[in-house]
Amino acid sequence: MSAAIFELSVTCHVAAPREIAWKVWTDLKDQWFCPKPWRAEVIEEDLRSGGRSAVRMFGPDGEDTGPMEGVFLEVVPGEKVVTTDAYASGWIPQTPFMTAIWSFADEGEGTRFTATARHWDAEAMERHKEMGFHPGWDQMAEQFKALCEASAASA
Template sequence: MSKAILFDFKVDKENNKITVDRTFNAPIDLVWAAWTEADILDEWWAPKPWKARTKSMDFKEGGSWLYAMVGPNDETHWARVDYIQIKPEAFFTANDSFCDADGQLNTTMPQNKWHNTFTDQGESSLVNVQITFESLEDLEKIIAMGFKEGFTAGLENLDQYIAAQFYLRKDKKPNNNARVSTYLNFAGNTEEAMLFYKSVFKTEFVRGIQRFSEAPSDPNQPPIDEKLKNMVLHAELPLFGGHVLMATDAPKEMGFTVELGNNMHINLEPESRAEADRIFNALSEGGKISMPMADMFWGAYFGSFTDKFGINWMVNYQKV
């Protein structure tokens, strides 16, 4: 059961500071990744219907994140985050500024310093955000621009992302026997594709086709858009030889961008953690790791990467 979400937003005008305390129903490693990895930030940072679009990111002390907030009519506002100090899964500090597309600072706009602290609470995580401004005028200007409303909406996007990942990837194997499956992402036509494959292989779906509307509701999270409810959350279709084809819709409304190259993964399910580590380390050598092996909030020991030949893999061990 999801825990109640804490959200405490305070404005301290005497010290030119905004303080936010926010909990997330996920362990610390996933929440840290969501705040420090560009591909995940792009999926939740901007309030809908705006989107965040990263141009470059180098998350290290002295590095920076250059990104744009892009509106529904392609209006674009650029920002730059310069990282000062980082302690993995504990805290990071950074300067936040408006800029142009090349990262040149706009000194006519407010600048501020962020100190984000991450606290492990077991099944949930607490993020404390302290934003300090150079003057009260700068603080009041940011508030007037709708910072509280926009930041609140972005954090709700992150809640939805976390919930979607749980239901999209949660393993429902009846035992720990090793198996290999193929995982497909579609931009909205999963049902059409999977019904076609079903007609070819003449097999039946495991537990039918599950839809986003079937995901248990959480009063602490924004409701799923009506137009997304009938989309496919998860479908499993046995082919032959023990191989299973899995698929999901990855809609743009939830921040996903399905394109050639990221729409298919080979999903490996070893019999043990040790074997999961061995396979992950061997296959990812020389490739690009998108998520290191780690215990995930849906109960799996999971990692993903693209190998040196450009093939996408997921390694997923879950003790039944």
């Protein structure tokens, strides 16, 4: 059985070079990572295999996701980042929900940005759909695209 069976994904063309898209992904996550009016707060991003990835999201009515803990599995600067919530920092197992793959590829004068969520099973994937994967991740990708393009225009 292929992992792609339990995969949800969004993609967009960004009218900005890959190095700008990478910089926005690594340095400005608090500005695009969750659909507005929600906001994201990066607790820690240790961009290396085994490094901690911790982000917290806050809603307009006081909602608080608490820290979303995970680790980086693979980091290829400017090309791809793979994270999972199956582990907390220090390889401490926790109940897994997904593995996220963020990829950046040259396309024409810009960048093809793809964000993929791979789930362990159909139930987790369906739960993510019900949580609002679409339109949530679609809006996140649009916010990312706009921020990249504004950054390119001011560069």
